[in-house]
Amino acid sequence: MGNTKRDSGDQSQLERFRDLARELEADESEEAFEATVKKIVQAPKPEKTDEE
Template identity: 55%
Template sequence: MDDKKAEQRQVDKFKDLARELEADEDEAAFEEQVKKVAKKEPPPKRDNPESN
């Protein structure tokens, strides 16, 4: 029974976090949110002589 309660608490935590992040089941809305935080491509690495 404790496992079921722990699992339910985990589910509730997930749901609370999803609400806080304004999660949406709509794929288009999700992609729009991802674009706000994701970068297209990392900048090219430079050799830094000071770090060697």
């Protein structure tokens, strides 16, 4: 509860997350988020097959 000190395991996970975000060129801006959402929304729906 309310621990502000993190274990070394948590810190390394945080660093791995940050490294991956940098590698993927993640962007925290609202404009980038909105642009990504629009791409997803505008994507064509996959055609259904008889198996579904």
